[in-house]
Amino acid sequence: MAELAIETEKLVKTYGRNRGLTGLDLRVEPGEVYGFLGPNGAGKSTTIRLLLDLIRPTSGRVSVLGADPRRAGVALRRRVGYLAGDFVVDGRQTARELLTYLGNLRGGVPRARIEELADRLDLDLGRRIKGLSKGNRQKVGVVQAFMHEPELLILDEPTSGLDPFLQQEFLSLVREARADGRTVFMSSHVMSEVQQTADRVGIIREGRLVTVARVEELREQAVRKVEIHFADPVTETEFSVLPGVSEVTVTGTTLRCRLEGRADALVKAAAGHTVVGLLSEEPDLEEIFFGYYAREEDTRVAA
Ligand SMILES: Nc1ncnc2c1ncn2[C@@H]1O[C@H](COP(=O)(O)OP(=O)(O)OP(=O)(O)O)[C@@H](O)[C@H]1O
Numbered sequence: 001m002a003e004l005a006i007e008t009e010k011l012v013k014t015y016g017r018n019r020g021l022t023g024l025d026l027r028v029e030p031g032e033v034y035g036f037l038g039p040n041g042a043g044k045s046t047t048i049r050l051l052l053d054l055i056r057p058t059s060g061r062v063s064v065l066g067a068d069p070r071r072a073g074v075a076l077r078r079r080v081g082y083l084a085g086d087f088v089v090d091g092r093q094t095a096r097e098l099l100t101y102l103g104n105l106r107g108g109v110p111r112a113r114i115e116e117l118a119d120r121l122d123l124d125l126g127r128r129i130k131g132l133s134k135g136n137r138q139k140v141g142v143v144q145a146f147m148h149e150p151e152l153l154i155l156d157e158p159t160s161g162l163d164p165f166l167q168q169e170f171l172s173l174v175r176e177a178r179a180d181g182r183t184v185f186m187s188s189h190v191m192s193e194v195q196q197t198a199d200r201v202g203i204i205r206e207g208r209l210v211t212v213a214r215v216e217e218l219r220e221q222a223v224r225k226v227e228i229h230f231a232d233p234v235t236e237t238e239f240s241v242l243p244g245v246s247e248v249t250v251t252g253t254t255l256r257c258r259l260e261g262r263a264d265a266l267v268k269a270a271a272g273h274t275v276v277g278l279l280s281e282e283p284d285l286e287e288i289f290f291g292y293y294a295r296e297e298d299t300r301v302a303a
Pocket residue numbers: 015018019020021038039040041042043044045046047189
């Protein structure tokens with residue numbers, strides 16, 4: 001089996017009397033997009049700083065791309081792209097000069113690659129950093145994280161503070177990175193931010209991982225609202241008996257219902273009629289995922 005992209009074992013970090021991490025066991029597979037979710041103060045930034053060797057663990061083991069970040073230094077940094085949620089840059093140099101400088105530190109990045117990313121994000125590379133707005137500085141942050149096409153991207157609350165256009169472009173970059181076989185580890189405190197791109201999500205709470213799930217499985221169990229437009233009137237009774245279907249209402253030729261789990265039975269029943277249009281909202285997986293988490297907690301408390 002290929003080695004894990006990120007692995008931590010019984011990782012503990014204490015800050016004086018404050019507990020940052022209380023025994024974190026994390027396993028991120030190569031090539032996956034992993035959403036690292038947790039409330040404020042759960043330990044997400046602490047974990048990320050440990051992965052990057054910006055701080056040192058109190059105890060436990062960390063492995064990033066098969067190496068110990070404490071020993072691998074610059075060689076490992078070149079293989080990793082990092083974006084902090086509050087990416088801070090300042091200075092008299094232009095965005096192009098700064099990005100070229102950072103690119104050289106990582107072994108050199110083709111100018112065309114920097115130009116291409118800046119173009120996509122609508123970032124003017126000729127402007128001085130100190131004159132850039134907060135949003136434009138964040139764009140510089142996105143470019144520097146992706147430009148050297150790292151094997152592993154570590155993104156700490158990356159979409160907080162990005163405008164909707166930039167969020168979409170950012171998510172495209174994440175999808176492209178995965179399509180190229182790179183690994184993405186992305187923290188957030190809201191599910192909706194990561195559910196569009198993540199393969200798996202893990203919840204961290206009070207310094208330890210409490211549950212991990214595949215987004216596809218969560219999606220299969222989620223409840224969504226569905227609306228189907230038919231060419232001719234249909235009856236409620238035909239649809240209300242279907243598995244997973246509830247709260248069926250029919251107004252003329254339009255059927256509305258709640259659907260839990262797979263859409264198969266509903267789609268097959270609808271296909272018995274002429275379907276003019278179908279709308280299914282993207283479910284918010286937050287509720288279902290936190291439901292999972294609550295069940296785990298109950299089991300733990302009971303044990
Ligand atoms: N430098 C520090 N000194 C003391 N305590 C700290 C320090 N950094 C973090 N902590 C504590 O460690 C715990 C985890 O913090 P961390 O910043 O890792 O959480 P987080 O999940 O990233 O939250 P947020 O989304 O608010 O950044 C918190 O209780 C925090 O108060």
